[in-house]
Amino acid sequence: xxxxxxxxxxxxxxxxxxxxxxxxQLQISIDVQEHIAKGHSAPCLAVILVGDNPASSVYVAxxxxxxxxxxxxxxxxxxxxxxxQDELILEILxxxxxxxxxxxxxxxxxxxxxxxxxxxxxxxxxKDVDGLTPYNLGRLVSNRQNFVPCTPLGCMDLIxxxxxxxxxxxxxxxxxxxxxxxxxxxxxxxANATVTIVxxxxxxxxxxxxxxxxxxxxxxxxxxxxxxxxxxxxxxxDVGITRVEGKLLGDVHDSVRGVAGWLTPVPGGxxxxxxxxxxxxxxxxxxxxxx
Ligand code: NAP
Numbered sequence: 001x002x003x004x005x006x007x008x009x010x011x012x013x014x015x016x017x018x019x020x021x022x023x024x025q026l027q028i029s030i031d032v033q034e035h036i037a038k039g040h041s042a043p044c045l046a047v048i049l050v051g052d053n054p055a056s057s058v059y060v061a062x063x064x065x066x067x068x069x070x071x072x073x074x075x076x077x078x079x080x081x082x083x084x085q086d087e088l089i090l091e092i093l094x095x096x097x098x099x100x101x102x103x104x105x106x107x108x109x110x111x112x113x114x115x116x117x118x119x120x121x122x123x124x125x126x127k128d129v130d131g132l133t134p135y136n137l138g139r140l141v142s143n144r145q146n147f148v149p150c151t152p153l154g155c156m157d158l159i160x161x162x163x164x165x166x167x168x169x170x171x172x173x174x175x176x177x178x179x180x181x182x183x184x185x186x187x188x189x190x191a192n193a194t195v196t197i198v199x200x201x202x203x204x205x206x207x208x209x210x211x212x213x214x215x216x217x218x219x220x221x222x223x224x225x226x227x228x229x230x231x232x233x234x235x236x237x238d239v240g241i242t243r244v245e246g247k248l249l250g251d252v253h254d255s256v257r258g259v260a261g262w263l264t265p266v267p268g269g270x271x272x273x274x275x276x277x278x279x280x281x282x283x284x285x286x287x288x289x290x291x
Contacts, residue, residue, distance in 0.1 A: 011258055012257045012263040013263070015158055015161070015237075015265075017271065024276045028276070028279050043072045043286035046075045046095050046104045046105070048077050048092070049077065050079045050088070051110070051111040062271075070283075072279060077091065079091075085114055093122060096127060102127065103278075106119055120132050130150060130281070131148045131149040131150065140187075141186060150281065152180055153277040155270060155273065156191075166188060174198055184218070193214065213234055214235045215234055215236045217250070218239035223249065223250075226253040226255050232261075234260050250266030
């Protein structure tokens with residue numbers, strides 16, 4: 001399946017997340033229709049949005065739009081930034097019991113003072129479509145995947161569109177967050193790649209990254225990864241999104257286009273795949289009730 005477009009002005013081919021996301025969303029729409037045709041209600045996602053972080057509002061609006069496109073119902077539950085931890089836990093417990101809600105997403109980051117870990121611990125793992133509860137992360141660690149975090153899952157599909165088999169490939173992950181870096185490393189390692197994670201305390205990062213056939217950048221530092229970090233011909237996945245003067249910037253510097261074999265753009269790379277995997281996990285949660 002070809003998911004990249006040639007660009008004549010640079011060496012790296014653009015690995016287009018929008019194209020792959022579009023293809024996968026067509027299949028998800030069909031899955032939703034089939035689910036409804038069996039007499040079930042449309043899959044339903046509840047999103048908990050706390051405070052008025054403008055980036056979070058934009059991401060939630062994009063998720064709602066994507067849900068509508070494939071036939072998933074989405075309900076956004078908005079809370080002021082003064083909401084208490086206990087109120088949010090009560091809401092999560094209510095959603096856990098609501099038969100018509102198949103997936104619950106807690107939009108991160110939360111305002112200061114709220115503890116996302118204890119909220120995630122309250123969430124029913126069967127509705128954890130973001131794959132971030134301790135149960136689902138534990139399943140991932142033990143290679144018995146249930147719900148996998150959406151961004152690494154989407155990155156894996158992008159990587160597999162170039163290397164259907166990553167066995168024996170060297171991969172470097174920039175960043176070790178629970179949301180991206182760690183699950184990404186597990187997915188690649190379980191697919192038999194040899195994985196190195198680098199983080200803010202790592203020394204001599206280029207020594208590792210210049211040997212990698214696959215590089216995943218998830219540090220949130222615009223343009224940090226320059227051409228001298230990257231092996232010629234490598235597949236480079238730019239997860240980073242930072243808004244600078246109204247523009248969205250990735251972690252990968254423009255100079256990497258002259259070295260990499262394939263590179264995901266920002267925007268239009270990982271972002272659409274993250275949303276698509278949220279849709280995928282929501283439909284899966286709805287289907288699992290009846291399997
Ligand atoms: P995070 O929790 O802040 O983690 C950042 C990681 O980068 C940490 O592990 C940190 O190391 C590491 N790091 C920071 N500076 C570094 C440096 N100079 N060299 C090496 N490692 C460094 O961020 P996150 O939630 O993982 O998100 C990362 C980026 O992805 C952000 O830009 C975010 O907006 C973006 N994102 C994109 C999507 C998408 O769909 N495209 C989805 C979610 C997030 P330490 O652990 O040592 O601090």
